[in-house]
Amino acid sequence: MDTPLSVAIDCDPGVDDAVALLLAFRSPQMRVAGVTTVAGNAGLEQVTANATAVLDLAGAPADLPVAAGAAGPIAGGERVPDEPVHGPGALGGAVLPPSSRPVSDDAVGLLTRLARAQPGELVLLALGPLTNVARLVERDPEAAGMLAGIVHMGGAAFVPGNVTPAAEFNTYCDPEAARIVLGSGLPVRLVPLDVTRRAVLHGADSDLLAASDDPVTAAAGTMLRGLTDGHERRHGVRECRVHDATAVVALLEPEGFGWQRHPVDVECTGELTRGALVTDVYRRTGRPATVELALDVDPDAAVSCLLDALEGPR
Ligand code: BDR
Numbered sequence: 359m360d361t362p363l364s365v366a367i368d369c370d371p372g373v374d375d376a377v378a379l380l381l382a383f384r385s386p387q388m389r390v391a392g393v394t395t396v397a398g399n400a401g402l403e404q405v406t407a408n409a410t411a412v413l414d415l416a417g418a419p420a421d422l423p424v425a426a427g428a429a430g431p432i433a434g435g436e437r438v439p440d441e442p443v444h445g446p447g448a449l450g451g452a453v454l455p456p457s458s459r460p461v462s463d464d465a466v467g468l469l470t471r472l473a474r475a476q477p478g479e480l481v482l483l484a485l486g487p488l489t490n491v492a493r494l495v496e497r498d499p500e501a502a503g504m505l506a507g508i509v510h511m512g513g514a515a516f517v518p519g520n521v522t523p524a525a526e527f528n529t530y531c532d533p534e535a536a537r538i539v540l541g542s543g544l545p546v547r548l549v550p551l552d553v554t555r556r557a558v559l560h561g562a563d564s565d566l567l568a569a570s571d572d573p574v575t576a577a578a579g580t581m582l583r584g585l586t587d588g589h590e591r592r593h594g595v596r597e598c599r600v601h602d603a604t605a606v607v608a609l610l611e612p613e614g615f616g617w618q619r620h621p622v623d624v625e626c627t628g629e630l631t632r633g634a635l636v637t638d639v640y641r642r643t644g645r646p647a648t649v650e651l652a653l654d655v656d657p658d659a660a661v662s663c664l665l666d667a668l669e670g671p672r
Pocket residue numbers: 370372373374375399443485486511520526527528601602
């Protein structure tokens with residue numbers, strides 16, 4: 359097998375972040391070098407507790423470096439949303455044993471160290487608001503430039519947003535940070551709602567996972583059931599999207615996605631459009647096209663990749 363891809367994961371678990379972490383640890387093609395947390399689906403304390411509990415569940419090495427990062431947006435002000443997403447505890451109602459893993463409080467410091475330790479090799483998988491990543495870009499651009507790339511789940515390029523009609527959750531939570539990262543010139547691969555919405559997990563899939571004898575598979579199924587049941591209450595259909603896990607699939611199997619390179623920016627001031635991703639398809643802005651967007655996906659292949667990895671060794 360080829361050398362596994364080295365990744366640092368910046369996340370805000372959340373069910374789909376949790377499933378993304380499990381997927382990363384279940385994928386032999388990936389080696390997780392460190393995990394950082396950012397407020398998003400819940401406050402920083404909750405998402406950090408969730409991340410470490412999921413790392414225990416995944417059987418992550420005890421010495422895996424973990425660091426908490428930003429508790430609110432880069433420009434200051436109130437954190438949005440103020441209620442946990444994905445139910446109380448933000449894990450779809452699943453209750454995991456609390457972890458006693460050591461957690462430092464300097465996510466940016468950890469990302470800097472990891473990037474410098476493996477110049478040109480580390481991919482930063484950013485699954486939450488981009489606050490920590492923007493701080494890395496601002497505090498140590500040289501270290502940020504040593505990343506092999508950034509893969510970010512975020513934005514809605516040509517589909518409606520999921521928080522406002524214009525904005526996707528991660529860009530909405532910290533538009534200024536997203537603008538810094540997407541405008542940094544660093545090689546970014548964006549996995550927006552355009553594709554993550556199309557990779558649908560059905561209620562029956564979560565039921566099957568939840569009934570597994572394998573504790574990791576079963577816990578993933580329980581969390582996903584929380585998501586599918588919530589979706590059914592709101593929309594009458596028992597299914598869910600696992601946005602962040604789809605971004606992991608995009609890193610593992612990029613050939614299952616249709617990529618296009620465009621200049622992009624993020625609206626930071628619009629009354630109705632704050633947090634909207636602006637994609638310059640016709641090159642009106644003269645900005646460089648440094649961001650590659652996943653705009654098409656083979657949804658069946660993406661869901662199979664996810665389920666196969668979650669079902670674990672057979
Ligand atoms: C993104 O928003 C969060 O709720 C999810 O974890 C994901 O990162 C999807 O819009």
